[in-house]
Amino acid sequence: MEDNRTNKYKIKRKNLIKHLISSGYLSKPEVIDAMLSVERHKFLPENYISEAYSDRPLPVMKGQTISAPHIVAIMSELLDVKLNSKILEIGAGSGYQAAVLAEIAKTGEIYTIERIKNLAEFAERNLKKCRYENVFVIAGDGTLGYEEKAPYDRIIVTAGAPGIPRALVEQLSDKGKMVIPAGRRFYQNLIMIEKNEGRITKKNCGGCVFVPLIGKNGYPD
Numbered sequence: 538m539e540d541n542r543t544n545k546y547k548i549k550r551k552n553l554i555k556h557l558i559s560s561g562y563l564s565k566p567e568v569i570d571a572m573l574s575v576e577r578h579k580f581l582p583e584n585y586i587s588e589a590y591s592d593r594p595l596p597v598m599k600g601q602t603i604s605a606p607h608i609v610a611i612m613s614e615l616l617d618v619k620l621n622s623k624i625l626e627i628g629a630g631s632g633y634q635a636a637v638l639a640e641i642a643k644t645g646e647i648y649t650i651e652r653i654k655n656l657a658e659f660a661e662r663n664l665k666k667c668r669y670e671n672v673f674v675i676a677g678d679g680t681l682g683y684e685e686k687a688p689y690d691r692i693i694v695t696a697g698a699p700g701i702p703r704a705l706v707e708q709l710s711d712k713g714k715m716v717i718p719a720g721r722r723f724y725q726n727l728i729m730i731e732k733n734e735g736r737i738t739k740k741n742c743g744g745c746v747f748v749p750l751i752g753k754n755g756y757p758d
């Protein structure tokens with residue numbers, strides 16, 4: 538029974554990845570492999586499991602969402618994760634994006650912050666269930682970053698920010714890269730930031746829509 542279900546989801550996952558490739562969202566082999574490996578249905582509440590392999594965001598809890606697979610693909614490709622990268626994610630949500638990054642970074646470490654405590658616990662349970670032992674979930678305000686483990690090779694923000702939190706830029710290592718949706722509350726641009734010998738460059742990689750980043754250096758609660 539379990540095997541049948543696992544196989545059914547595997548086929549659906551393959552079809553979703555094929556769709557993301559043919560739509561131009563996915564091309565890097567390491568991101569394709571990661572998204573083929575991570576079982577998105579294990580990061581969803583029971584009542585949404587059957588929709589796990591549709592390309593859309595889905596509710597998790599408290600008005601928050603697991604991002605649509607195509608945006609996970611776009612951001613994971615832009616982030617350009619290397620083997621052994623140390624990564625900070627702001628907005629753990631379900632833990633799915635962190636799992637995809639963990640698959641790419643392999644021996645790296647992923648720190649993922651979530652401001653809603655119940656959701657941080659949900660992400661932690663999902664990641665444990667799938668045996669991602671190099672992903673650490675922290676409950677707190679990610680707009681402050683996570684100084685304890687800084688600097689980070691890569692930083693990814695998965696909630697829409699009103700601007701780019703200075704703490705995150707400061708916690709990015711030299712040659713580090715950050716991807717962050719920034720702009721208005723209901724519409725943002727995906728901004729790619731690179732740090733090179735103290736110099737910061739920014740590139741607009743296109744429009745997107747995320748739930749708001751709420752915190753000291755984000756929107757007020």
Ligand code: SAM
Nearest residue numbers: 603628630631633634651652679695750751752
């Ligand atoms: N990456 C998630 C996943 O794979 O399921 C999806 C993230 S969801 C679109 C955005 C998340 O950011 C929500 O869970 C929200 O509670 C969280 N969030 C918003 N502001 C935050 C903050 N200041 N610090 C940490 N998490 C925050």
